[in-house]
Amino acid sequence: MKYDFKAIESKWQKKWEDEHTFAAKQDFSLPKFYALVEFPYPSGQGLHVGHPRSYTALDIVARKKRLDGYNVLYPMGWDAFGLPTENFAMKNHIHPEIVTRNNVARFKSQLKSLGLSFDWDREVNTTDPSYYKWTQWIFLQLYKKGLAYKKEMSVNWCTGCKVVLANEEVVNGTCERCHSPVVHKVKSQWMLRITAYADRLIDDLDTVNFIDRVTTQQKNWIGRSHGAEVTFGTTEGDDMIVYTTRPDTLFGVTYMVIAPEHKFVDKWADKITNIDAVRAYREAAARKSDFERTELAKDKTGVQLEGVMAVNPVNGQQIPIFISDYVLATYGTGAIMAVPGHDQRDYDFAKAFGLPIVEVVAGGDISREAFADCATGVMVNSGFLTGMTVEDAKTAITEWLEKEGKGVKKTNFKLRDWVFSRQRYWGEPIPMVHCEKCGWQPLPESELPLKLPEVQNYEPTEDGESPLAHLTDWVNTTCPCCSGPARRETDTMPQWAGSSWYFLRYCDPHNDQAIASPEALRYWMPVDWYNGGMEHTTLHLLYSRFWHKFLYDIGVVPTAEPYAKRTSHGMILGENGEKMSKSRGNVVNPDDIVDQYGADTMRLYEMFIGDFEKAAPWSSSSIKGCKRFLERVFDLSEKLLPGEGYRPQLETSFHKTVKKVGEDILQLKMNTAIAALMSLLNELDAAGGITREEYRTFLLLLNPFAPHITEELWEKAGFEGQIAHAAWPVYDEAKCRDARIELAVQVCGKVRGRFMAAADVSGAEAIAAAKQADGIAPLLEGKTVVKEIYVPGKLVNLVVR
Ligand code: ANZ
Ligand code: ZN
Numbered sequence: 001m002k003y004d005f006k007a008i009e010s011k012w013q014k015k016w017e018d019e020h021t022f023a024a025k026q027d028f029s030l031p032k033f034y035a036l037v038e039f040p041y042p043s044g045q046g047l048h049v050g051h052p053r054s055y056t057a058l059d060i061v062a063r064k065k066r067l068d069g070y071n072v073l074y075p076m077g078w079d080a081f082g083l084p085t086e087n088f089a090m091k092n093h094i095h096p097e098i099v100t101r102n103n104v105a106r107f108k109s110q111l112k113s114l115g116l117s118f119d120w121d122r123e124v125n126t127t128d129p130s131y132y133k134w135t136q137w138i139f140l141q142l143y144k145k146g147l148a149y150k151k152e153m154s155v156n157w158c159t160g161c162k163v164v165l166a167n168e169e170v171v172n173g174t175c176e177r178c179h180s181p182v183v184h185k186v187k188s189q190w191m192l193r194i195t196a197y198a199d200r201l202i203d204d205l206d207t208v209n210f211i212d213r214v215t216t217q218q219k220n221w222i223g224r225s226h227g228a229e230v231t232f233g234t235t236e237g238d239d240m241i242v243y244t245t246r247p248d249t250l251f252g253v254t255y256m257v258i259a260p261e262h263k264f265v266d267k268w269a270d271k272i273t274n275i276d277a278v279r280a281y282r283e284a285a286a287r288k289s290d291f292e293r294t295e296l297a298k299d300k301t302g303v304q305l306e307g308v309m310a311v312n313p314v315n316g317q318q319i320p321i322f323i324s325d326y327v328l329a330t331y332g333t334g335a336i337m338a339v340p341g342h343d344q345r346d347y348d349f350a351k352a353f354g355l356p357i358v359e360v361v362a363g364g365d366i367s368r369e370a371f372a373d374c375a376t377g378v379m380v381n382s383g384f385l386t387g388m389t390v391e392d393a394k395t396a397i398t399e400w401l402e403k404e405g406k407g408v409k410k411t412n413f414k415l416r417d418w419v420f421s422r423q424r425y426w427g428e429p430i431p432m433v434h435c436e437k438c439g440w441q442p443l444p445e446s447e448l449p450l451k452l453p454e455v456q457n458y459e460p461t462e463d464g465e466s467p468l469a470h471l472t473d474w475v476n477t478t479c480p481c482c483s484g485p486a487r488r489e490t491d492t493m494p495q496w497a498g499s500s501w502y503f504l505r506y507c508d509p510h511n512d513q514a515i516a517s518p519e520a521l522r523y524w525m526p527v528d529w530y531n532g533g534m535e536h537t538t539l540h541l542l543y544s545r546f547w548h549k550f551l552y553d554i555g556v557v558p559t560a561e562p563y564a565k566r567t568s569h570g571m572i573l574g575e576n577g578e579k580m581s582k583s584r585g586n587v588v589n590p591d592d593i594v595d596q597y598g599a600d601t602m603r604l605y606e607m608f609i610g611d612f613e614k615a616a617p618w619s620s621s622s623i624k625g626c627k628r629f630l631e632r633v634f635d636l637s638e639k640l641l642p643g644e645g646y647r648p649q650l651e652t653s654f655h656k657t658v659k660k661v662g663e664d665i666l667q668l669k670m671n672t673a674i675a676a677l678m679s680l681l682n683e684l685d686a687a688g689g690i691t692r693e694e695y696r697t698f699l700l701l702l703n704p705f706a707p708h709i710t711e712e713l714w715e716k717a718g719f720e721g722q723i724a725h726a727a728w729p730v731y732d733e734a735k736c737r738d739a740r741i742e743l744a745v746q747v748c749g750k751v752r753g754r755f756m757a758a759a760d761v762s763g764a765e766a767i768a769a770a771k772q773a774d775g776i777a778p779l780l781e782g783k784t785v786v787k788e789i790y791v792p793g794k795l796v797n798l799v800v801r
């Protein structure tokens with residue numbers, strides 16, 4: 001019989017759908033397992049082969065957990081607001097809602113064709129008003145707790161998309177999406193105070209099981225550092241406050257630098273004798289991105305504020321003040337004390353401007369470069385700090401500064417508040433109203449969802465207002481507070497809003513009274529295992545942890561963290577080892593693969609392709625190998641032998657493979673699990689067929705990887721029910737050990753031979769056998785064995801003289 005994967009796969013996909021085979025059960029007394037993958041943005045391109053890598057891996061985990069008897073929630077949905085849909089809608093004059101509906105339909109049928117065991121009864125869509133009602137509700141709660149606020153601020157403005165971007169969406173000074181230059185622009189924006197959670201977002205990483213890469217990236221992104229704010233005097237009488245992580249180096253300060261935007265530039269304009277040059281420099285800096293200012297600027301530039309000086313609080317020394325774009329207005333106090341002897345940026349600047357360089361920690365060579373890596377050094381040229389270790393000096397100087405009223409201990413974060421406004425149409429309307437008399441007022445919760453109105457035109461206005469601003473009827477409303485005339489907010493939420501809480505909605509997706517019932521949340525949360533892309537580490541993963549902590553604080557969710565475990569998959573590259581992209585012409589379409597080889601082969605292949613965490617190039621030849629393997633599995637049905645049970649010569653292999661596949665699945669080592677199944681199949685072929693018990697076990701082990709073919713063979717063999725409802729085979733630890741093992745024989749530490757022995761051979765027996773092993777006896781002739789060592793399961797070492 002031929003392996004007709006098309007007939008088999010469509011048959012079982014239909015059956016699973018009709019019977020809701022993978023629907024999570026409402027019985028909260030069962031042990032639960034919540035497996036989650038990032039829901040896709042339904043783009044016009046459809047699914048790419050990268051999506052199934054994550055989805056299939058957790059599908060395998062979900063299927064294994066079901067076979068283990070867990071009530072498994074493995075849901076899927078659509079993160080469907082966002083710019084590409086809006087841009088497509090604009091270009092083609094189709095409503096974004098229709099574009100979204102079409103894209104979702106395509107994605108869904110593609111996902112179904114892969115045999116993923118999602119609980120489709122719980123599908124969510126962030127653009128559905130019954131969903132975004134709750135996104136808006138969460139915003140209102142944030143607002144009520146003072147965590148959403150409006151602020152005039154310099155924002156990242158994408159010159160291509162004509163939209164404000166979050167810092168996270170700016171890559172190397174360009175827009176993450178369209179790669180146009182990003183410039184600064186002052187706009188009034190809704191902000192979310194994620195910084196209020198900065199400490200907990202770092203500290204609580206200790207309570208979850210995230211892979212190290214994720215933990216490290218989140219910590220670096222939040223960027224907590226400890227140091228001091230130090231007050232310098234100035235000849236103008238104003239205090240100049242700097243943030244430093246190295247207050248111990250205060251005696252090495254030879255000049256100051258303030259950000260070009262610093263308020264003292266204007267305040268001291270009359271006193272600065274070269275103010276025109278200073279202002280010209282400031283204007284040039286404003287046209288650069290932070291990235292260009294800090295990462296790219298190899299050559300330091302700046303202008304001295306001539307006519308004013310700063311005063312070092314530790315020694316009263318007068319030192320010059322510069323503006324330079326390497327100091328950012330948005331970090332610390334926007335001003336620094338420069339220590340060129342121990343900070344490379346300051347060193348480069350001092351060299352460029354001929355400024356003095358003073359060594360205050362011994363051990364480096366400051367004639368060549370700054371001695372920055374000096375945390376364990378000893379202080380020199382530093383007044384009362386001289387002779388102290390850097391560590392002690394930090395404590396001593398901070399105490400001195402605090403006592404003198406010249407400074408305070410300070411912790412700083414790189415993390416900034418989250419710019420939450422987008423001047424776009426295809427997003428959740430922000431449920432706020434502005435009244436001349438009452439200011440900003442939240443919409444009453446009873447008026448949620450605030451639905452997106454129909455518009456004719458999705459273009460943002462020229463000055464960058466949202467297309468909603470064109471809609472006078474919608475914009476003009478009444479104040480919820482005084483009933484006077486008021487205007488609605490016309491900005492919408494960023495794409496990250498809907499994904500910041502979607503995992504909660506899956507717990508109870510049809511609830512119209514709450515984001516989900518407390519019982520459902522108590523039962524399902526936290527997510528037991530969340531897999532997703534590394535690119536979401538500092539965006540979605542951080543945002544959603546922030547929202548979740550907030551919801552925890554207001555008593556909506558039962559856990560402080562949303563995800564107990566987080567893993568991340570490597571990218572699938574093109575056959576040439578480069579990133580798949582249209583321009584490189586190396587894109588593999590999953591539809592073609594499913595059509596040509598079938599979903600089971602595609603699944604198996606994507607799991608066999610390499611270590612899950614690493615990037616892996618596509619390989620057409622190895623996909624054929626996976627197909628061939630399944631064809632051989634299919635042929636097993638014609639090799640059934642009479643008799644039950646595992647045959648003695650295969651018993652160990654079966655117990656070992658059950659153990660290995662089960663353990664590998666839970667460590668995402670799918671490739672080695674599949675290899676173990678392949679070698680078991682070889683053994684079966686060599687043994688001339690398969691007993692019913694062996695067949696049953698083999699199908700169960702393969703089922704999570706290749707669900708369709710295993711269901712079909714299971715049914716054909718007449719095993720009870722559907723394999724999806726069966727139980728994972730058990731193994732006996734004692735039977736996992738090989739009956740006979742190979743031991744090495746060393747003579748004086750060198751391997752000289754090998755022999756087979758019973759796995760439970762005693763030391764004395766092993767040593768005796770070693771002496772008899774092939775080729776060993778001649779080496780012992782005429783010598784005395786002075787030491788005999790048996791390393792159980794490994795080797796016998798004979799030391800002779
Ligand atoms: C003196 C000093 C001496 C510094 C030294 C470092 C080494 P992190 O660790 O990232 O928090 N800094 C402070 N504000 C800045 C700004 N707005 N723009 C650019 N640089 C700024 O970095 C803190 C250090 O970065 C601070 O400590 C300051 O330089 C600089 F041997 O002060 B340091
Ligand atoms: Zn009012």
